[in-house]
Amino acid sequence: RLPLLAAKVLGAALDNVKRWPFELAAAYLDDLVGAQAWCTHPNVQSLVHAIMQGFHGRHAPNQRFSLDDCRRLQQHAIGVVRRLESEAKQVRGMARAAERTRAHGQLIKLVSQTVAYPFCRMIAAQHFEEWMKKTNFRDALQNLLAALTAVARHCVVQSDKLVAVGVLKLSTIAPPHLRQAAELCARALLHHPSN
Numbered sequence: 001r002l003p004l005l006a007a008k009v010l011g012a013a014l015d016n017v018k019r020w021p022f023e024l025a026a027a028y029l030d031d032l033v034g035a036q037a038w039c040t041h042p043n044v045q046s047l048v049h050a051i052m053q054g055f056h057g058r059h060a061p062n063q064r065f066s067l068d069d070c071r072r073l074q075q076h077a078i079g080v081v082r083r084l085e086s087e088a089k090q091v092r093g094m095a096r097a098a099e100r101t102r103a104h105g106q107l108i109k110l111v112s113q114t115v116a117y118p119f120c121r122m123i124a125a126q127h128f129e130e131w132m133k134k135t136n137f138r139d140a141l142q143n144l145l146a147a148l149t150a151v152a153r154h155c156v157v158q159s160d161k162l163v164a165v166g167v168l169k170l171s172t173i174a175p176p177h178l179r180q181a182a183e184l185c186a187r188a189l190l191h192h193p194s195n
Contacts, residue, residue: 003035003037003038004037004038004041004043004044006038007038007039007041007044007047008043008044011044011046011047014047017064018064019064020054020064020065022069022072022073024051025051025054025055025069025076028048028052029077029080029110029113030080032106032113033080033106033110050064052113053065054070055073055077055113055117077113077114077117077120078114078117080110081107081114081119081120084103084110085123088100091103101136104127104131104134104137105140107123107127108124108127108131108137108144111123111124111144112140112143112147115144115148115151118159118160121148121151121159121160122159125163125167126166128166128167128170129166129169129173132170132173132178138175138178141178142177142178142181145170145178145184145185146185148189149181149184149185149188152185152188152189160189161189161190163189167182167185167186167189168182168183168186171183
């Protein structure tokens with residue numbers, strides 16, 4: 001309860017502050033892949049939405065973080081993604097299947113929040129096929145595809161052709177509700193001016 005109360009107080013206290021500290025966004029990422037003591041609570045979603053804008057850097061409307069803090073946040077997010085991916089790879093064997101599923105679930109959730117970073121998009125592309133095989137990841141994958149589609153409007157790079165190929169591959173094995181989202185996402189990635 002204490003982390004939730006702290007998040008509520010911070011949200012109210014920072015509402016009129018133009019620049020927020022980097023540590024707030026780092027704490028959000030850590031809670032997202034940790035205990036989720038506050039980041040998913042409905043009473044702090046306006047704070048969470050404002051924090052999430054930090055992951056989109058200069059492209060975000062109403063950016064609350066300085067450009068330097070956005071860069072620091074990118075490095076922190078990439079470090080957390082690398083750590084989660086490493087943990088997911090290390091979990092082997094049937095006895096640890098639940099732990100592996102949890103680790104990949106956290107990775108999908110984190111990558112969905114950080115798809116503005118090319119590195120995170122590539123990590124997602126590397127795991128699409130594996131994630132598609134797990135029925136309990138389908139809702140999370142739909143959120144990831146929606147996030148990728150939104151990002152394709154403003155921050156796609158040349159390497160995203162590989163991401164688009166992964167998404168197209170995903171669309172061939174996806175159930176109908178994911179297939180449409182995957183095809184839309186791939187089109188957005190492939191038809192961006194940088195590609």
